Amino acid sequence: MVKRIKLRTLFIGGCITLFFLVLVVRVFWIQVLQSDFWQEKAAAQWAHTSEIKAVRGTIEDRNGNILASDVPAYTVVVDPEVINELGIGEEVIQGLHDLLDKPVAELKKLVEAKNEKGEYLKNREIRNEGWKIDEELKNKVEDFIKKLREGHDIIETGVGLVREQKRYYPQGSRAAHILGYTDRDGNAVMGMESYFDKQLKGTNGKLLYQSDGKGIKLPNSQDTYQPVVNGSNFKLTIDSTIQYYIEEAMAKAYAEYKPKSITVIAADPNTMEILGLANMPTFNPNEFWNYASDPGVFFNHAIKTRFEPGSTFKIVPLAGAVEENLFDPDATFMSGSIRIKGYGKPLYDQKRAGYGEISFLEGVKRSSNVAFVKLGYEMLGPERLLQYVNDFGFNNLTGIDLPGEVSGIVNPTANNASENATIAYGHGKVLVTPIQQLTAVSAIANGGKLMVPHVVKEITDPNTGKTTVTQPQVVRQVISEESARETSSYLEQVVADLDHGTGRHAYIEGYRVAGKTGTAIKPDGKGGYDRDKVRSSFLGYAPADNPKIAVYVVIDEPADAAGGGAAAGPVFKEIVSQTLQYMGVPKLEESSADSSGQTAKTEVAAMRSTPDLTGKTVKEAKELLLAQGYDFEAVGTGAAVVSQYPEKDTPLAAGQRIYILSQQGDKLVIPDLRGQSLRDALEILNLLKVGIAVEGEGYVQEQTEGVKNGKTTVTLTLNPINEYGEDIPVTVPEDGEQGSDPDAETN
Template sequence: MEKNKNSQLRSLVIGLFFILLFMVIIGRLLWIQTVDASDLRRKAEANWRISKVLEPRRGTIMDRNGNVLVQSMPAYVIAADVSLVKDPHAYAKKLSPLLGIPEDKLVAKLSKKKGQVELRDGNNYKVSPQTRDQIMKLGLDGIYSYPATMRVYMEGPLAAHVLGFVNMDNQATGGVEQRYDSLLRGQPGTWSFQKDANGWKLSGGVEKFQPPRDGKNLILTIDNRLQYEVERILEQAMRRYQAKAATAVVANPDTGEILAMANRPTFDPSRYAKTWKPGINTTNLAVSSQFEPGSTFKIVTLAAAIEEGLFHPDDTFSSGAIRVKDREIHDWNETGWGEISFRQGVYLSSNVAFVMLGQALGADRLETYIDKFGFGRITAQKGRKTGIDLPAEERGYFYGRSLYPSELAATAFGQGISVTPIQQVAAVSAIANGGKWVQPHVVRAIQDPGRHGKMQMIRPRSRKVISDRTAAEVRQLLRGVVMYGTGKEADLPGYDIAGKTGTAQKPSPRGGYIPGEYHVSFIGFAPADHPKVVVYVAIDAPTVSGGATGGTVAAPVAKELFQKAFQVLHILPRTSTKTAP
């Protein structure tokens, strides 16, 4: 009897256990089918679904005439499944000439024990479809390719600092490639579909497709024909004068469009891995270099004095030297030209004349006009950027306080301060176009290929800085500089070229100036009565027997630049002879 009771108790316990277990299972199933259902379904679908990122096509860059300068082209990455590579040395010998990668580097990659490796040497790893086909025809086990895109710079080093480049990892560096990267790169798309256990796409599976949005195209203000000529002339000047560096800019003064911008030393965007040398040739000198402008800055002082009614061209003064407090300032030739008129002082670039004009203006008024012409407040430590649409623009350096009498005198003829070439181009363009400062720019329009090529034209900022009358008088005086003064070497028969030379001593890191080393420049425009083009050229530390000046070195180079600009832009010579006042 006792035995039957124990047996019944065990059966009851076991039964209760199984009932409880069954209830737990039922409860878990209910939980999965209700609470966890959506989450589990998402996880399952993730295992059934394949998603791919669809890369957009990067925008094309063209010159102002529609000539393609940069575009993205189909390319391939060559890779290897090293477990299938039988003889790394034999493979490397065949692949090296096609990939442009040294054999020893290929052997090292192909000798790995397992895994997949891209056959690359630094940033050099994408090949053209033609090269890819040649590699595949070798029939090397384990060698395969997959598609990519590569940036192609159609004209090699032409306009390198304006364009910049995109490296093999799709990173934009320098130029408009960097400045407009967000527009050029576009937006990636996606493609996802359901697969079976073997990874094949299910014909009835849910498919999602979001096409990529290709990048926008840029139409530059650059004229590639003129750019080529500017680069050629600048290269010749570098060799002729054995200079350290040089920069040149050609601009439309009415619109602020940069028609050409070149620097030396330079690099080749299509071979950036081998030619891009930080600290040597990577700086766009036209927007990033800062140096004492010298006499080209006298144009600002002259315009300010005329606008304020303080310039009397026929009044005379004693040239040669002038004392300002405890400092004696000399004319550039040390002795001067005796008693001359202020008009002659402009033609001959007399420092004494401009010190006197600066004193007549006073610090407050001169500071105001320097600011109006786009350089910024001289009482600040740094100047003001023009806002040109290129990266790494510098501001220039000023005194950072109100000017002492000796500093006012030095500033009036372009000494003791630092500015950039593009600041000077914008300021002198205001003289050329009738008194309006216009923001310089290198992109003329943005084109959206996804909207039937719709164009968005660039509208630069502008403001009036001096009167038409003042601008016209300055233009005529600068015409006289080229006809009778320091800019004679820039004159070109049949054209009324106006401008100003600059010869600035180079500051020494130890203080003072480097003996015998100069930064020479010329900035001007033509035709003088109705300018169509502004030309700026600066050459760093040229080597010339007897000493280098803006008149002997930069002016002749500017003459060549003007001549080519007239030819390319179809600016015809005048038919009558004109003279300066």
């Protein structure tokens, strides 16, 4: 018995010893040999990362009007488990179908979604119809949720909204091809959004901290904070009002001529700031998904399409001949046709019978191909003509700060007489882009300087407050200032001669307009040309003696092959006449003849008065101001105008802004007053009944909002002048190509 007890004790003791040996080995294995693995696993459980989203930068026009910004958005979600538990599936499906216009079958699939075990799932997003919806639709969904609660006496309905952010373009399709858009996931797709994506989106911040199993932050947590870097804010050279004029004029021409496309670009020729750029057909970046069946609407013809320009290209040989002192406006030639050495067939004017023997000036006004073959091919010669083509930038990128620009190609075969001759009137081996055409004519308008076009006026880093301003950049002096003035005087007569000038449809009463028409017959794709299809255009600027705006209009395949003068000229006229009035450029009026018998011109001040806007709806007021060319800003969230500044019938200085005020919402909205005079700023702030503090003198350079004694206070920092920063570097890729024909006619 004693022996048995000893054996049993020894066995139990051995088992216990073995157990502890195994335990010690296991502990050693875990804590020593696998310490790194388990340390990482533990850290993963108590360490947490919280991401802080960066705010994407805003894009605004030159006057501070918002063109793109981040706004709250809401995604509709459903909880199949709750909905089916309550037995309200059919009601939810029908209600959301009515609100979101999502097919019933797809909603049914979401509401009845189950996992592999046959259990109802939780929280399913309704994409795409219920994804990132706007405030108006969100309110309707909330009303529906409220109706479900009251109708079934429940708190949880299984339908909800998740707050998110989305990119919003408050002016709809306006300037769409400049802005581009971001998709629903926030990825930049095209336009400025894509080109400057890195600067716009900024960098998300991070907070790393430690917590216990319940998620409560540990008292000795070793936090690591990576600050958020918000995206930069962009101010463009675009003027929303001028952009409106452009798109309205294009819409009328598009309806009348039913072309494949229309492109218009407008710029200040003295700085090459782009004032407006548009293509039609266009798109609304807020609803980009609606254009999936027609991706061509996203194509920016202004910088990506190469084509034979026709007679608008004649500005190059004309300017070259003037610069080389070869152009004699009174010298004559025989119009109609011309034969050149080395080419068997004659080259013709658009009117093959010609106009008889006419002066070179009349040849310019009538857009005679023969006149320009003589000027460009015979007088200048192929080498000098090509040198001017290169100097005007047609074989290079302009450098505009938009993505996807292609270069023109003007490269005739050496010693090929027809190819070198037809270049002089914009046909054959000459392919250009609209932005190149506008840049070239601007060089004539501004005194001979080829400049880099740009759409970014300034970039502000909200993290540092630093503002970088784009300075005008001269590429080269193409022709002398004197030659530019002389060339401009001939282009002015193309418009002013209402009998012979091909540009007479662009004539604007009271303003001196210089310009050139173009009607280029299009290639048929088989090595020839289709004379029933043309690309009509007008290229010009005004006032001719002191240019404020240069515009290029090109209409691709207008109905009935309408020419550049008849189709594009009126579009130019409508845009420029409204813009000059909007800019406050004084008109000229006829006065009595002077002693030399010439009719003198006198300036008429274009001073206008403020219209009466009180009592109108905000929408009516905006439409009236847009239609009449006023610069304005709407302040508040109400539907009706309650006050305005300046008051009605107040004389307005050129470019002075009108403010229309409606009812304020929960949060007081302070307009952007930068660039305004102190007097105007004080008047607006007094209307808003806010506290005011002023530092410095001159014009408003900065404004800061704060609260003092429970009242909103705005501090204005004034400066007598604007201080500018450094240039914005730009780089753009190259792409594209197109064909030609030496025998095509143009005007």
